[in-house]
Structure formats: structure tokens, C-alpha cells
Amino acid sequence: MKLLECPMNGVRPLSEFLFGGEYREMPDPDGSDDYEWAGYVHYRDNAPGVKKEWWYHGPSGTWFIAERNTLTDEVLKTYLFGKDPSGKDQTGSKPNKNQTTGTEQSI
Amino acid sequence: MTTPQTVMIRKTPVAYAQQALKPKMGELNGMEVALEFEGASVENARKQLLGVTDVSCFQRFSVKGPQAAAWLAAKGMNTPAAINSWDDAAPGTMILRLGGSEFLLEDQHSGDTCALLAKGFKQAEVAGVYKVQRADAAFILSGSEALDLLSELCMLDLRDSALGANAVVMTQVAGISATLLRQTLNGQQVYRIWCDGTYGPYMWDMLMEVAKELGGGAVGLSCHFKK
Numbered sequence: 001m002k003l004l005e006c007p008m009n010g011v012r013p014l015s016e017f018l019f020g021g022e023y024r025e026m027p028d029p030d031g032s033d034d035y036e037w038a039g040y041v042h043y044r045d046n047a048p049g050v051k052k053e054w055w056y057h058g059p060s061g062t063w064f065i066a067e068r069n070t071l072t073d074e075v076l077k078t079y080l081f082g083k084d085p086s087g088k089d090q091t092g093s094k095p096n097k098n099q100t101t102g103t104e105q106s107i
Numbered sequence: 108m109t110t111p112q113t114v115m116i117r118k119t120p121v122a123y124a125q126q127a128l129k130p131k132m133g134e135l136n137g138m139e140v141a142l143e144f145e146g147a148s149v150e151n152a153r154k155q156l157l158g159v160t161d162v163s164c165f166q167r168f169s170v171k172g173p174q175a176a177a178w179l180a181a182k183g184m185n186t187p188a189a190i191n192s193w194d195d196a197a198p199g200t201m202i203l204r205l206g207g208s209e210f211l212l213e214d215q216h217s218g219d220t221c222a223l224l225a226k227g228f229k230q231a232e233v234a235g236v237y238k239v240q241r242a243d244a245a246f247i248l249s250g251s252e253a254l255d256l257l258s259e260l261c262m263l264d265l266r267d268s269a270l271g272a273n274a275v276v277m278t279q280v281a282g283i284s285a286t287l288l289r290q291t292l293n294g295q296q297v298y299r300i301w302c303d304g305t306y307g308p309y310m311w312d313m314l315m316e317v318a319k320e321l322g323g324g325a326v327g328l329s330c331h332f333k334k
Contacts, residue, residue, distance in 0.1 A: 008206055009277060013262045016279050059284035060206055060277040
């Protein structure tokens with residue numbers, strides 16, 4: 001049985017979670033040009049590696065960030081949005097339909 | 108000319124699943140509830156071995172938001188400090204802290220705190236506190252085999268070390284999202300389960316199926332609460 005640690009509820013079976021897509025920094029909607037914005041919306045880099053991802057714990061309704069190596073499927077750490085224990089804070093938005101797959105954009 | 112006042116009695120969310128058992132029904136808090144299934148002696152024995160009781164009729168009140176804890180404290184409620192824990196909010200009323208800023212209060216049979224809070228809550232007058240509509244199916248699992256039942260339906264280890272005396276666990280039971288805790292009721296350790304009311308009949312069926320395998324079965328509300 002695969003396990004994942006929810007930062008609010010502890011270690012739980014993976015079946016209690018939903019994948020919410022990769023977390024990607026959203027460019028400033030007012031300050032970015034069409035090329036940059038289109039890249040954010042449409043382009044994905046599927047190269048395996050350590051990614052930040054949105055995950056959702058269904059029974060408690062908790063969205064959180066998991067840093068996962070998509071090559072080895074090893075989860076390095078999980079934390080609530082904006083509460084990265086390493087101190088690197090996020091400034092982006094919650095997941096939307098444009099954030100269902102992929103990695104950091106690179107166009 | 109006066110119109111006769113109609114009193115609406117709601118059905119418990121698990122009414123459909125209980126029909127075949129032909130329970131003796133009663134009414135509590137405006138909801139029909141199964142008081143007795145097979146007589147006091149049978150149900151008292153089940154209660155000690157493995158009993159499943161529908162308590163969806165208990166009154167509930169839920170709020171969330173950044174000011175929810177402060178608002179409840181201002182109303183005189185004892186709010187648990189730790190996330191995912193529960194306590195007595197007031198005599199006869201339990202309060203569950205669901206995550207950081209959401210609270211569920213439930214009157215235990217005789218309490219009326221939830222009704223008073225609901226009556227006094229005016230959304231427009233309270234900033235940072237939001238009422239959460241609840242439509243739970245709620246159950247009491249009692250008896251020495253209750254943990255064995257849960258071990259068949261839940262992937263978590265719910266023994267004492269995992270489900271502490273005041274711990275609230277939000278997990279899946281029989282594949283659906285549920286909230287669990289352990290409490291002492293009339294001197295007996297029991298487990299409580301809440302799930303969405305629309306899953307009530309399914310949850311009842313699943314609990315009953317395993318309970319019967321383990322020698323238990325349905326227990327009416329009057330077996331736990333005499334009045």
C-alpha cells in the first residue's frame with residue numbers, strides 16, 4: 001500500500017488523496033505578454049525530476065504541496081501552501097484546470 | 108380562518124436501509140429515529156459485543172473561518188486548542204476541531220447548545236465566521252468487537268495509540284470520507300462515525316454486514332439513552 005503524509009492529518013493511504021497537478025509559478029497576468037502567458041497555460045515540460053505538486057486529502061478537504069521525484073516516485077516532503085519548512089514561500093494560485101499535468105514551463 | 112400548523116418530521120438519512128429491520132421508531136429533534144430493533148435484552152447484549160446505532164438525529168452546528176474559534180469562545184464554548192481533536196464545548200455538547208479553523212458541535216441527546224447557537228447566528232453580523240451546513244449520517248459503534256469491525260472497513264490502525272482519547276481522525280471508512288473519534292458513553296468506550304448523509308444507507312449497510320459477521324447487529328437509540 002502506498003502512503004502519503006498529509007501535513008494536517010499525518011500518514012494516510014494514497015487512496016485518500018487526489019492529485020491536483022503540478023504547482024507552477026503563475027506569471028503576473030497584468031505584467032506578462034501573450035507569449036509568456038500562453039506558455040504558462042499551454043506548455044508543459046514532462047522531463048522527470050523533483051516537482052512541486054498539489055495534492056488533496058479528501059476526507060479532511062486539505063490542499064497541500066508535495067515535493068515528489070517523478071522519476072523514482074519518492075516524496076521528499078509535504079507541507080501546506082506557503083509553509084515550506086525550507087522557508088521558500090510560494091506566491092502562486094490554487095490549482096485550476098490548466099494545472100493538471102506537466103512540469104515547469106520552458107519555452 | 109386559521110391554517111392548521113403542520114409539523115414536519117424528517118426521516119433519518121439511513122431510514123431506507125433500516126426499513127427491512129422494522130424498527131420501533133420515535134422522534135427526536137424533529138427527526139424520526141430507530142428506538143428499538145429486537146428488544147432490550149438482545150440489544151443490550153449486542154451493545155456489549157458489537158452494536159451499531161444511528162444517531163443522525165442529534166443536533167449539530169458547524170462554523171469555520173479565521174474568527175470561528177474566537178466567536179465560539181465568546182459564546183462561552185470550550186474550544187479545543189489542538190487541530191483534529193475534540194472536547195466538551197458545554198455540558199451535553201461535544202465540539203470537534205476539524206483542521207485549523209472549522210468546528211463541529213453536536214448535542215448529545217439532551218443538550219440544546221446547537222439550537223441556541225444556530226438561532227443566535229446572524230451571518231451579516233459576524234465577520235470571519237461562516238456557518239457550515241451539515242447533513243450528516245452519524246453512528247455509534249459499541250462493544251468489544253468495534254475495533255475489529257473498523258479494522259475491516261478502515262485502512263488506519265485505530266487502536267488507542269493511533270486514536271487517542273480526544274483525537275479526531277478524518278479518513279475513509281468503507282471507501283468513503285468519514286470522521287471518527289472515541290468517546291465514553293455511559294461508562295462504555297464507544298466509537299463515533301460521521302459521514303455525508305447521502306452515504307448514510309450505504310454506510311449503515313456496510314457496518315451491519317460486518318457487524319453481523321462478528322456476532323453483532325443493530326441497536327436502537329433507547330438502548331443507549333433511556334429517555
